[in-house]
Amino acid sequence: MPSYDFRSELLAVIPNLRAFAISLVGTADKADDLVQETLVRAWDKRDSFTPGTNLKGWLFTILRNEFYSQMRKRKREVSDPEGALAEKLSVHPEQVGRLDMDDFKKxxxxxxxxxxxxxxxxxxxxxxxxxxxxxxxxxxGTIKSRVSRARSQLSKILKLEGDGEYGPDAVAVGVMNLNSPAA
Incomplete structure (x- = not known):
């Protein structure tokens, strides 16, 4: 019995996969990406394919499943080609908070x-x-006293003088407010 050449069989089906992909996505470049992902998945799972069965059908199923997976992902994505939404997003810098936490732990x-x-x-x-x-x-009363003494001691160690010492500094707050809708 001749040995089964998975690679050759796989390559022979590419034109059919590409035509099917174009019918699903509409453009050649997106279809090529879909076919490539299909081929990668098929190659990774080649041990699960049974030689002598319908390779073309198996590949079309992988392509179809990949197409639907991508469609589900796209439903959760927000289109922002001009970057307007991304421009409004901002977060406080992490490094200061991380350093403050290290100081607090010590x-x-x-x-x-x-x-x-x-x-x-x-x-x-x-x-x-x-x-x-x-x-x-x-x-x-003992617990209240211990908590009070602990807070006082931490304030001395960390050189904290008031509530303004916690959280983002005034510069970070100002920058964050520039990007907020209210600004």
Whole structure:
């Protein structure tokens, strides 16, 4: 029995795939992209093809499935050829926040265990003072005191003087407001 030459059979079907792809997408360049993706997928899955069965039908099924997958993706995409929508999008720079977080992590490690525990339970985990007191096995007033001392200590370590110290700086806020619809 002669050996099956998958590559040769695959190459022979390309004109038929291209014609089918053009009928689906309408333009030759998009059709060529679709055929290329089909051939890549077929080559990757060639071990699952059974020689002697309908290779052309198998390839057409792959092409059709790829076409529908691309159509589903396009439905979720927004057309913005002039870049007007992209121009309005903006985010705060991450690097300052990342550095602030690194400083915060270092500072919180310097707190006494009981203060750090109380601050994390109330400030980060969202427990009430009463719940934190129950978890720690102490009075509610003790938890409030530990949290207060921890916050004061963190403010000193981080050299924070007010609410304006948190979040994006004034320059970043100004730049962000230039791109907002209200500006």
């Amino acid at each position: 500072a919180i490690r310097t707190l006494p265990d009981d203060q750090r525990e109380a601050l994390i339970l109330v400030g980060a985990s969202g427990f009430s003072y009463e719940e934190a007191a129950e978890i720690c096995g102490c009075a509610v």
